[in-house]
Amino acid sequence: xxxxxxxxxxxxxxxxxxxxxxxxxxxxxxxxxxxxxxxxxxxxxxxxxxxxxxxxxxxxxxxxxxxxxxxxxxxxxxxxxxxxxxxxxxxxxxxxxxxxxxxxxxxxxxxxxxxxxxxxxxxxxxxxxxxxxxxxxxxxxxxxxxxxxxxxxxxxxxxxxxxxxxxxxxxxxxxxxxxxxxxxxxxxxxxxxxxxxxxxxxxxxxxxxxxxxxxxxxxxxxxxxxxxxxxxxxxxxxxxxxxxxxxxxxxxxxxxxxxxxxxxxxxxxxxxxxxxxxxxxxxxxxxxxxxxxxxxxxxxxxxxxxxxxxxxxxxxxxxxxxxxxxxxxxxxxxxxxxxxxxxxxxxxxxxxxxxxxxxxxxxxxxxxxxxxxxxxxxxxxxxxxxxxxxxxxxxxxxxxxxxxxxxxxxxxxxxxxxxxxxxxxxxxxxxxxxxxxxxxxxxxxxxxxxxxxxxxxxxxxxxxxxxxxxxxxxxxxxxxxxxxxxxxxxxxxxxxxxxxxxxxxxxxxxxxxxxxxxxxxxxxxxxxxxxxxxxxxxxxxxxxxxxxxxxxxxxxxxxxxxxxxxxxxxxxxxxxxxxxxxxxxxxxxxxxxxxxxxxxxxxxxxx
RNA sequence: CGGGCUGUGGCGCAGCUUGGUUAGCGCGCUUGACUGGGGGUCAAGAGGUCGGGAGUUCGAAUCUCCCCAGCCCGACCA
Numbered sequence: 001x002x003x004x005x006x007x008x009x010x011x012x013x014x015x016x017x018x019x020x021x022x023x024x025x026x027x028x029x030x031x032x033x034x035x036x037x038x039x040x041x042x043x044x045x046x047x048x049x050x051x052x053x054x055x056x057x058x059x060x061x062x063x064x065x066x067x068x069x070x071x072x073x074x075x076x077x078x079x080x081x082x083x084x085x086x087x088x089x090x091x092x093x094x095x096x097x098x099x100x101x102x103x104x105x106x107x108x109x110x111x112x113x114x115x116x117x118x119x120x121x122x123x124x125x126x127x128x129x130x131x132x133x134x135x136x137x138x139x140x141x142x143x144x145x146x147x148x149x150x151x152x153x154x155x156x157x158x159x160x161x162x163x164x165x166x167x168x169x170x171x172x173x174x175x176x177x178x179x180x181x182x183x184x185x186x187x188x189x190x191x192x193x194x195x196x197x198x199x200x201x202x203x204x205x206x207x208x209x210x211x212x213x214x215x216x217x218x219x220x221x222x223x224x225x226x227x228x229x230x231x232x233x234x235x236x237x238x239x240x241x242x243x244x245x246x247x248x249x250x251x252x253x254x255x256x257x258x259x260x261x262x263x264x265x266x267x268x269x270x271x272x273x274x275x276x277x278x279x280x281x282x283x284x285x286x287x288x289x290x291x292x293x294x295x296x297x298x299x300x301x302x303x304x305x306x307x308x309x310x311x312x313x314x315x316x317x318x319x320x321x322x323x324x325x326x327x328x329x330x331x332x333x334x335x336x337x338x339x340x341x342x343x344x345x346x347x348x349x350x351x352x353x354x355x356x357x358x359x360x361x362x363x364x365x366x367x368x369x370x371x372x373x374x375x376x377x378x379x380x381x382x383x384x385x386x387x388x389x390x391x392x393x394x395x396x397x398x399x400x401x402x403x404x405x406x407x408x409x410x411x412x413x414x415x416x417x418x419x420x421x422x423x424x425x426x427x428x429x430x431x432x433x434x435x436x437x438x439x440x441x442x443x444x445x446x447x448x449x450x451x452x453x454x455x456x457x458x459x460x461x462x463x464x465x466x467x468x469x470x471x472x473x474x475x476x477x478x479x480x481x482x483x484x485x486x487x488x489x490x491x492x493x494x495x496x497x498x499x500x501x502x503x504x505x506x507x508x509x510x511x512x513x514x515x516x517x518x519x520x521x522x523x524x525x526x527x528x529x530x531x532x533x534x535x536x537x538x539x540x541x542x543x544x545x546x547x548x549x550x551x552x553x554x555x556x557x558x559x560x561x562x563x564x565x566x567x568x569x570x571x572x573x574x575x576x577x578x579x580x581x582x583x584x585x586x587x588x589x590x591x592x593x594x595x596x597x598x599x600x601x602x603x604x605x606x607x
Numbered sequence: 608c609g610g611g612c613u614g615u616g617g618c619g620c621a622g623c624u625u626g627g628u629u630a631g632c633g634c635g636c637u638u639g640a641c642u643g644g645g646g647g648u649c650a651a652g653a654g655g656u657c658g659g660g661a662g663u664u665c666g667a668a669u670c671u672c673c674c675c676a677g678c679c680c681g682a683c684c685a
Contacts, residue, residue: 053617053618055617055618055619055634055635056618056619056634056635056646057618057619057633057634057635058618058619059618059619060613060618060619060620060678061613061677061678061679062678063678063679072618078677080676080677081676081677081678135683136683136684136685152685153685183684183685185683185684186608186682186683186684187681187682187683187684189678189679194684240685241685250685261684451685454685456685484685486685522643522644523643523644525643554646555642555643555644555645555646555647556643556644556645556646557644557645557646557647558645558646559645559646560644560645560646561645561646562646573644575643575644576643576644577644578644585644
């Protein structure tokens, strides 16, 4: 066993309430080895020997607080767009995140694996995702001419391993790994928040029954709450879409931040919370006449928008009396999508209800070819040769206005049930801030969040594709039922910084900080200062703390600013002034409060 | 992929419009001195293929073309 990686495993005391004991390091420490380059214990570092390249100025091109601070405080460096190097401080934080995840996933019965990052195309072809993933998946050809992919996720590999399970007696299982994932993001941004290469903890539950899946899912849900709580962030669990590859009971864990890229809807007065891709709200109804005469055409020259039509014919064509007809190509199928005129389509909902993989708006020429008109004059009345999906807000509506599928003409007196062959009703509209909650009518709030975790029920898609079949107690063959659970490590690190910083720098929560305490020495030439610093440093390390000793020959201002920038929770300042009376200054980073305490009381003052 | 923009020493930038000795500035870095509780002062230094290539020209950081990289907005996005 070496001096590095394994000696750090002291459970920080603040975490789980059970460990108030001061863990003392026993046995010889690494620092007792002789030689000029003796390794230091993992939890000790002298700044003068460390690589912590802090920047005095804010880097250009760094907008998000986490991006700016992680760069400036010397945690990460960009190698290229979407690829970041973890510097020693960043790596320490990442290792702590890694460890917290392992403790909690192990705690619900997880077994850790380590799978290849590169996969043969064959594997992805079996699940059908070789074609589905498109350009988002990195692909490469080896010297034999074989296609390979860099893994975006590992359902296929785990499912293939699961095919070795043949009896229900071997279930349930919970398998996980912490691995590099590759996604060829079209637009990496915000530092480490959206990248092309990142570390993800992905776990997969294997069960015989759906009830078993539910239990493992719930256990993950609770474990995730513990994990994010230990990260020191408030991660809100929200109802979500499971995306292109299906699944159900999808829950995302979101950290509130303007740097986030997801919109979250929460109710002010109840527990309802959902990703905007999924959220619903109460829609105020519109009074319609009991019956309307036959639909009639009327001329609408040059009118192409809902607003223009409403302005030209205010008495019959208010936006909520219009049908907005959108046209999508859903896996190559030309589909009409109907919304109330004043409502917006939420595309992910369309994708979810249709199960479509390649969903895009149809182009003008495709539309004219099939409907005979251009967007602005489109409608579904009389259309029978194309599928029609309608938002439920249109159900039963009468006396509406819609395009006539002839440029410059619209139809009035449209009765949806009578005049339009709706093939499918669905909730397709995007919620707007300030609407009423479906559950209790409360006011809905809309905010931006960072997705740090995502759990959902996969079902049998991959087990069927990879022939992960077991026999149950009756000898019947059953595909293993899977769940999938992910956490982004670097993104979690960035989310912590987003949630915990001030104008001076980062403010690390206790469990993920790279060091627990920094000793700032003022006046290195003063032998008493150096001696007192060294002694305290040794004491802290012996007591199980991770300590950084700032022994650089820098001005006090530089050292203070750097300590605050890198965000270590506690700073002990030792200078000749206090030393005369045997005291040091004890500064709490989060509050920036400073107290004077005797040097020998420092260890007791720490959590 | 569409729109906007940027590449000049480790970081942040000026110079480019109007081509002309040796390419500047602040910070950082090295050495020394003075200093010493919130990014100090002075002195002496080191460090640059001006993103790359081709071209125009007597002469290109500067003008032209092509390429590359990066940033922002949008599209996209398990």
